[in-house]
Amino acid sequence: MTGTLTAKQLAFLARYDTPTVCNAVEMVAPERQAIGFTTAPLVPAHPELPPMVGYARTATIRAMQPSALSAAAQRDKRIAYYEYIAGPPHPTIIVIQDLDPHPGFGAFWGEVQTAVHKGLGAVGGITNGSMRDIEQQAPGFNLLAGSIGPSHAHVHLADIGGQVNVCGMVVQHGDLIHADRHGAVVIPLGLVDRLAPAIETIMRREKVILDAARSPGFDVGRLKSAMKGAADIH
Numbered sequence: 001m002t003g004t005l006t007a008k009q010l011a012f013l014a015r016y017d018t019p020t021v022c023n024a025v026e027m028v029a030p031e032r033q034a035i036g037f038t039t040a041p042l043v044p045a046h047p048e049l050p051p052m053v054g055y056a057r058t059a060t061i062r063a064m065q066p067s068a069l070s071a072a073a074q075r076d077k078r079i080a081y082y083e084y085i086a087g088p089p090h091p092t093i094i095v096i097q098d099l100d101p102h103p104g105f106g107a108f109w110g111e112v113q114t115a116v117h118k119g120l121g122a123v124g125g126i127t128n129g130s131m132r133d134i135e136q137q138a139p140g141f142n143l144l145a146g147s148i149g150p151s152h153a154h155v156h157l158a159d160i161g162g163q164v165n166v167c168g169m170v171v172q173h174g175d176l177i178h179a180d181r182h183g184a185v186v187i188p189l190g191l192v193d194r195l196a197p198a199i200e201t202i203m204r205r206e207k208v209i210l211d212a213a214r215s216p217g218f219d220v221g222r223l224k225s226a227m228k229g230a231a232d233i234h
Helices: 007-014 018-028 071-086 111-119 189-213 220-231
Strands: 052-062 092-098 122-127 142-145 156-160 164-166 169-171 176-180 183-187
Touching (some): 007 189, 018 176, 018 189, 052 071, 169 183
Parallel strands (some): 052 092, 092 122
Antiparallel strands (some): 052 156
């Protein structure tokens, strides 16, 4: 499968949390059991928000030292970035890698940037850098960051549209991303149609064990029986 997903496919994926999606991806593609997802903690700005699904727009930033570009060149680069992230297909998720030795020294994300990006079609952002203005961020904008900080320092764009690595998750422009307060995962487009039956199987297996664990008189014997029953579900 190539291209983009239908609205129905996007809505289906958004029904499930990211751990469930990770389980389904590794079921249908065992080679991805240890790749394609964030492996370091991220702080959700608004943990109550539902999962987000979208196509990656990538960039890198630095904040510890000023940009070497002139003010005019920096402005042109920022406009080029906005033109890039506004392009189709939508919805988008902005994935930004902070390249500084001390990621998060200065925050890219805050009140203004969440409002601008939401207005340009993004449903959220993911960064190993920092964020600020928690209460003033755009409503419904789902943001995961490596830390929270007070200042933007010298934050500026380093590169636009290239490969990034955010907390162990390697992302290319256009990758399909699923994320929530647990973290994020890249979903290869070719796997999407196989995830629905995988999720159904996972949930049926888990239900057998959960029902047993929550029932009166649960013990190791009942656990063994439940585990066998779950393993027989295909």
